[in-house]
Amino acid sequence: MAHILVVDDDNGFREGLVETLVDLGHSVDEARSGEQALEMLESTGAPFTCMFLDFRLPGMDGLAVLDALRKTAKGQALPVVMLTGFASSDNTIGAMTLGAFDHLTKPVGRQAIQALLARIIASTGTSEAAANTSHPFSAESAGAKPRLLGVSETLREVQKQIGRAASSEATVLLTGETGTGKEVAARVLHDASRRSGKPFVAVNCAAIPAELLESELFGHVKGAFTGATADRPGCFATADGGTLLLDEIGDMPLPMQAKLLRVIQERQITPLGSNRVIPVDIRLVAATHRNLQTMVEAGEFREDLLYRLNIIPIALPPLRERLADILPLAEHFLAEVAKARSRELRLSLPAQHLLVGYAWPGNVRELRNAVERAGALAPGAMITAEDLGFLNGKPDLGEPLVGTGLLEMTLPDAVETLERALISHALTLASNNRADAARRLGISRQTLYAKLAALKIE
Ligand SMILES: Nc1ncnc2c1ncn2[C@@H]1O[C@H](COP(=O)(O)OP(=O)(O)OP(=O)(O)O)[C@@H](O)[C@H]1O
Structure with missing residues (x-):
């Protein structure tokens, strides 16, 4: 049974709503104005489960009451359902910005009220939830250091490989599907290596047009091409002393692959438009979601370059192959959202089941985005499976390829x-x-x- 406060000056509507709520088995208190509601909230012995609050009230209007409520200790987290005769985008957005649980247009049917209360109770209940406020990585993830978080055996193995690679200077080739954490792994590797005080530079070979890639990597001198109005160092020079991540190396055009091979062999670069060779001291890390061996066989990637890059291969497994990491990572990302928004957020059991059962084609990036989206939009402290409903519409790996x-x-x-x-x-x-x-x-x-x-x- 919930204890509900109904705030409306329209006697007819208020009495009808109260009757329905009592009929559904809840206890109800009534207020005719916002001021009276705020007073009742302060003085009540039994805390309210939620509040139904009309927009148009004599004196303080509904939004002003909601705003005042959010500044009080008792009303800060109280689920509030705003009621209005005419929903407009302004009043809807205003109410949701102030953290209203939902926004309903009168008249409101019995079934809608019942469903809404079930959602409110699910979102505030603690019994079925992972109620612990700390998450598995709360100590580990403090500070700005990059972390490749995970508890599964497979990820622990990757962490060990990174640790071992960090103590050497050898080139590392990181492979794995999109969003599996290749860039994070490269940063962690740099951080754990003797080069940690020096620059870490990441360049995405797929995002740079082929004709600009050479200058981006090796730099150019003034006048080297139209638009080169000044000397510019490339990524190799900027990363000197540190680590250079060549991300999406599989997307590098073949002519550029030949030039890169030469630089790796000679450890020196020649900026575009210049004859000067500049020695560079960098730890090279390459990453790709493509299968380079297959590309070599198809003549799309140079075998000698693959041989040079693949000194220490490290494969980041997809999230669906390390189910044990899903909930700890989700709770970690949720804790970040909760901290940024200064509110408490938890995952209900059905939400946890949904997360573990989903195929995550976009891997950890998709998990992070999903949790951030649900955390930002969930009306209550508890993230329900409904709040993650957008995942259900996405293709699952188990579905037939062609519908x-x-x-x-x-x-x-x-x-x-x-x-x-x-x-x-x-x-x-x-x-x-x-x-x-x-x-x-x-x-x-x-x-x-x-x-x-x-x-x-x-
Ligand atoms: N193990 C992890 N621990 C914490 N955060 C992670 C982990 N793996 C990935 N992430 C997060 O997921 C997102 C994607 O990670 P990252 O960019 O490293 O993936 P990627 O494999 O390089 O993807 P792409 O191939 O698309 O470039 C980032 O926000 C990153 O912080």
């Missing part, structure tokens, strides 16, 4: 539907970064722009 819907379409329609779905999915995974989305789709940015325009995707 029956597609099979019933004409070929042009099916191709367009598939293109649209793949592009939208890639944009979501890439947080709308188009260069990143193009890379995930395995197409050039120009092709992606053309498709976005043709499909009229905003």
Whole structure:
């Protein structure tokens, strides 16, 4: 049974709502104004489970009451359902910004009230929840140091490999699907190595147009090409003394691969437009989500370069192969959101089941984004499976590759539907970064722009 406060000056509506709530088995108190509600909240012995609050009230209006409530100790976390005769985007957004649990337009049916109360009780209950306020990495993740967090046997093995590699100077090749933590692993490696006080520079070979990559890596002198108005050092020079991560090395064009091979062998660079050779002292780390061996066989990647890069290979396993890491990581990301928003956030048991059962094609990045999204939008302290409902609409690895819907379409329609779905999915995974989305789709940015325009995707 919940203890509910109903605040409305409209006698007819208030009495009807109270009757329904009592009929559903709850105890109810009533207030006719915001001022009276705030007083009752202060003086009540039995704390309220939630409050139904009308927007239009004599004296303080609903939003002002909600605002005042959030500044009191007793009202800070109280779930509040705002009621309005006419929902507008302004009052909806205003209420949700102040942390209202939900926003309903009158009249409100009995079933809607029942469903809403079930959600409120689920989001505030503690019995079925992982109620501990500390998460597995609370001590480990303090401070700004990069951390490759995980408790699974597989990730522990990766942590050991990174530790061993850090004590050497050998080139490391990090492989793994997108979002598995390759860049984090490179940073951790740098941090644990003797070069930690020196620069760590990461360059994404897929995000830089082929014609600019050489200058980006090796630098250029003034006048080397149109637009080169001043000398500019490249990533190799900037990383001197430290570590250089060549991310998405599998996307490096073949002519550039030949130049990189020479630099790795000679440990010196020649900036574009200059004859001067500059020695560089860097620890090289390369990363890719592609299978370089297959690319070598297809003639798309130089075998001699792979041989040079693959001195210490470290594979980051996909999240679905290390289920033990899902909840500890989710709780870690949730604790970060909770801290940033100064509120308490927990995962309900059904939400935990949903997270563990999902296939995570975007791996830890997707998990982080999902938890951040749910944490930012959940109306209560408890993240429910419903708050993570957006994951259910996504393709699961267990689903058939081609849905029956597609099979019933004409070929042009099916191709367009598939293109649209793949592009939208890639944009979501890439947080709308188009260069990143193009890379995930395995197409050039120009092709992606053309498709976005043709499909009229905003
Ligand atoms: N083990 C981990 N512990 C903590 N955070 C992690 C871990 N793995 C990944 N992350 C987080 O997930 C996100 C993606 O990680 P990262 O950029 O290292 O992946 P990646 O494998 O390099 O992806 P891509 O191939 O798409 O570049 C980052 O926000 C990172 O902080």
